[in-house]
Amino acid sequence: MRLLVDAGNSRVKWAVYSAGACVAEGAIAHADADTLAAAWAPFALVDGWASNVASADLRARIDAASPVALTWVGAARAAFGVINHYREVGEQGADRWLAVLAARALVAGDVVVACAGTALTVEALTAGGDYLGGLILPGHHLMQQSLARGTARLDREQGEHRLFPQGTSDAIASGIIDAQAGAIERLRARLAQASGRPSPEVVLTGGGAAALAPHVAAPVRIVDNLVLLGLLRVADAS
Known part of the structure; x- marks a missing residue:
């Protein structure tokens, strides 16, 4: 075992x-x-x-x-046909690299890999195996906490996402979801523009994936424990 x-x-x-x-x-x-x-x-x-x-x-x-x-296991310059274009591979979180390796086994074409946890990371991987890097931004709870700590009147209970929020709690919840979904969609658009191919699939993982998925355009799917799947792939090849 x-x-x-x-x-x-x-x-x-x-x-x-x-x-x-x-x-x-x-x-x-x-x-x-x-x-x-x-x-x-x-x-x-x-x-x-x-x-x-x-x-x-x-x-x-x-x-x-x-x-x-x-x-x-840490990040590497290359594995399984994926080339890591991160400038300093040693400074990259192993979780980001392993999530990309797992996504490569699931999606043959261009793919955006988003891990929604304490932080939200968003990665761009081409069909040819070029891992172009990605984004890091605060996760849902960190965004909410920053508003609660940094402002006088925004320490509110959890709201709901609304198209046109008409209450402060909903405005905060909607702003957080839209910011995170927007980061995913912007990187997705850049990857499509760079490749000249249609909008790539998004693979979501992490504790916040289920809340985020309905706000990301198709094609999108949730894959649990993507980092562990990446580890398994490395281990099986050893």
Whole structure:
């Protein structure tokens, strides 16, 4: 059995695979990392693969919890026919690279990969395998918190997305969704313009994907745990 671990900005997501199938998965807050040892103890693990965009301390806690040595994966200049055009590959979050590698296995053509978590990342990948880079902006809760902390009267309960918001809570919710969907659509339009091909598919993942998907034009689909799928692809090729 193979252990896969994605240490993100807010949570640690993990899965156990056997013979190519997922047999268990989970997600915990960083503060609960010490519970991972008990969660993984029932499995006859033979190896483990992990990525981390959080702290070195969290990585150490995950290493201590794992019953097998973990191979920590970072961004690379090339893999699986994908060329990484990031200027400094070493500064790029491994989660972004792994999400792109997973999306390449799912979509043969041009694709925009959006991970909606603590941050929203939006990546552009061409049909020819050129990963052109992408965008990073605050996720839904970070945007909402910034308004609550930075203004005198915008600490409001969660509103709903409206075409024409007529209340402050709805105006905030609508502004956040439209900003995030707008970032996706702008990068999508740039990729189509650069390639000369039709508007590419969008692959969405992350805890905010379901709320965002209805506001992104088709074709769009949600794929859960895209970073873990990227890790699995790297592990299977090792």
